[in-house]
Amino acid sequence: MTSILEDVSNPKATCIFLTNDNPITYWYLLGQILYFKGPTIQSTQVKTFSKLSLFGVFMLFVLACSPKDQTEKKSERLPRIAIAGIAIESSTFSPAVSEMDAFRISRGNDIFNLYPFLADDAPNRNRADWFPTLYARAIPGGAVTRETYESLMEEMLDMLRENAPFDGMFFDIHGAMSVIGLDDPEGDMIVRIREVIGDETMISTSMDLHGSVSWRLAENTDLITCFRMAPHEDAMESKKRTVDNLLERLEHGLGKPAYKAWVAVPILLPGEKTSTRVEPAKSLYDKVARIADQEGVVDAGIWIGYAWADEPRNQAYVMVTGDDQEKVTEGATYLANSFWEVRKEFDFIAPTASLEECLDKAIKSEVRPFIISDMGDNPTAGGAGDVTWTLREILKRPEFQKTDGKSLIYASIPDADFVEKAIQAGVGGQVEGYAGARVDDRFSPPILLKGQVMAIEHGDPNAQTEVVVKVGSVSVIVTKRRKPYHRESDFTNLGLNPREADILVVKIGYLVPELYDMRADWIMALTPGGVDQDLERMEFKRINRPMFPFDRDMEDPDLQPKLVPVK
Known part of the structure; x- marks a missing residue:
């Protein structure tokens, strides 16, 4: 605020008191100087001057410009954001290991x-x-070797150190x-990443x-979200939401969300029972968006969890983040209880x-293609992918032993040695x-x-x-390395x-969507793996423990959210 006191009989005695740094104040002063030709100025920041010289006018001009320039520079600086991650799901029930x-x-x-x-052209x-460092992803498989994990982590952390500091990640x-x-x-x-980038950096985490x-993960992340569809047709949409939430907080100076509500829900179910295509998961996940879209809530998620790892953390979770404590905690409570209430459905x-x-039904079917899911050795869930039990049972059936029998495509079996023999035989040759x-030879x-080589293709990334x-x-499709067959073009x-x-x-x-749309009929085989x-x-x-469905008669758990401390 600026206060002006004038002695009308002596305009040169005008006194101006500066009590803020508003640039308009200084421009007003300059006008007073030019009009009165020498006012006296009193300020809490400067000494009183009897008269302002030309030098004083110049200094006021500088004062008028400086705050504005500083503000512009502050607003023009873009946030510095790192990108990093390692993504794989690993079955501890598979003898396979995942190496570099x-x-x-x-x-x-x-x-x-x-x-x-x-x-480049995205807004x-x-x-x-942006400071992209290292991102490693793999087809689901066995547990990762410690050497592989440490090697990836060391490289990632080194790249983060080289480019720090960051506003976000x-x-x-x-x-x-x-x-x-x-x-x-x-x-x-994430704990080791925090040790490098510090607690001030806002981390936004995207998950399956x-x-x-x-x-530990909840404590060290600031923003968090996960997919809301299974199959994961919204994967890229979810990752974008992760980034959008981060940019929104940084650009508007909102800081880290004040509240993070976390609930561990004692349920462990496979993805094949929790697809969002059907009930109850369809309606359950519709509720997630309704909670996340509330004013005062940043995001919300329900994690089904991973069923094939024997680890203490493995179960379902709910998290809600935001600035409104009541909405965050009530939202987490609502989602957790909603999940628990439909667990038996x-x-x-x-x-x-x-x-x-499954084979009996498929052979009798008059529609094509009749799709059978060989679920026990599913490589996209963590299976080794080379269990031969199903293929052995198929080849034993008389319906498939003649070339003019029911046509069947089997995808797939990995074996580098057999692939080399087929290459030597060549297309059209016998192998x-x-x-x-x-x-994984536990089951077969x-x-x-023994047959004719019909095709040889090189260069597939998997x-x-x-x-x-x-x-x-x-x-029979045989591959040098494991590969999921999810698209029509794969065939x-x-x-x-x-x-x-x-x-x-x-x-x-x-x-997955392409196979789902292609099917004339479909059944899931309960096979080993x-x-x-x-x-x-x-x-x-x-x-x-207790954990549903292992303990079906367990008492209702305490599903009150825990508020996670903000870093």
């Missing part, structure tokens, strides 16, 4: 290629100074990684809904049966050799395949090399038409 060659690693600016919302790209993880000899790897990861949110998304029953069960030994061998009426690139096959057997759980769907027959020793 299982990971596809992006570094530096190559990371931008993973996120369309951070492309978000210009809203921050986009932390992209799955949430179901297991590391040999280390519980809660994601919690360990099949991950787990340990207390979850069931497989499609009919299930033994493999024999004979054993395949599969190099990693390597299987003898399989590396793929071959198709015709054994009777069965087209057509090998000269196979899945739409025209009588039966399509895929190592998968619930069908590292991701067996019958959780109650698996030997869990370390999960928290």
Whole structure:
């Protein structure tokens, strides 16, 4: 505020008291100086002057400009945001291990290629100074070796040190990684990241809904969200929301959310029973958006958890973040109780049966393709992918032993040695050799395949090399390395038409969108493997108890949210 006292009889005695730094004040002063030609100035910041010289006028001009310039510089500085993460889900019930060659690693600016919302022409790209460091992702598999984990972490932390400090960080993880000899790897990861970037940096975490949110992870992240669909058709939308939430807080000076409500829900179910395509998960996840969209709430999530890791953290979780304590805590309570109330309603998304029953039904079917999910060895859930039990049972059936029998495509069996033999035989040649069960031979030994090589394809980023061998009426896909078969092009690139096959057997759980849209009929086979769907027959020793469905008659748990301290 500026106060002006004038002695009308002596305008040169005008006194001006400066009590703020508003630039308008200084311009007003300058006008007074020019008009009165020499006022006296009194200020809490400067001494009283009897007259202002030309130098004084110049100094007032500088004062008028300086605050404005400083404000502009502050608003023009973009937030500095790092990007980092490691993503894999790991079955501790599989004998497989995941080593460095299982990971596809992006570094530096190559990371931008993973996120369309951070492309060169995307608006978000210009809203921050981005520092992409290291992002490693792998097809689900066995537990990660400690050496691999430490190597990835050291490289990531070194890159963060080189580019620090940061205003924010986009932390992209799955949430179901297991590391040999280390519980809660994601919690360990974020704690070590905090040690490098400090507590002031705002971390926004993106997760798969099949991950787990340990207390350590909840404590060290500031913003957090997860997918709301299974299958994960909203994966990229969720990752973008993670970044949008971070940018919103940083750009508007909102700081970290004041409240984080966390609830551990004692439920452990497989994804094949919790698909959001059907009830009760469909309605349950509709509630998430309604909570997240409230004023005073930043985001909300329900984590189903990962069913095939025997670890204390593995169960379901709810988290809600925001600035309104009442809405945050009530929202978390509502979601947790909503989940608990429908726990007994979850069931497989499609009919299930033994493999024999599935094959009987498929053979009798008059529609094509009839899809069978070989669930127990699903590589996209953490199975080794090389269990031969299902393929052995198929090839034993007389309906498939002649070339003119029911056509069946089997995807797939990894075996590098067999692939090499097929390459030597060439397309059209005959090949004979054993395949599969190099990693997981608990249920069936390597299987003898003898047939004609129909296709050889090189260069797939996952399989590396793929071959198709015709054994009777069965087209068996054998790969050098594990590969999920989720898209129609995965088959057509090998000269196979899945739409025209009588039966399509895929190592998968619930069908991803392309296969789901392609199906004429579908059934899920309860087959053995590292991701067996019958959780109650698996030997869990370390999960928290009581836990549904292992303890069906357990008392209702305390689902009151815990408020996580803000870093």
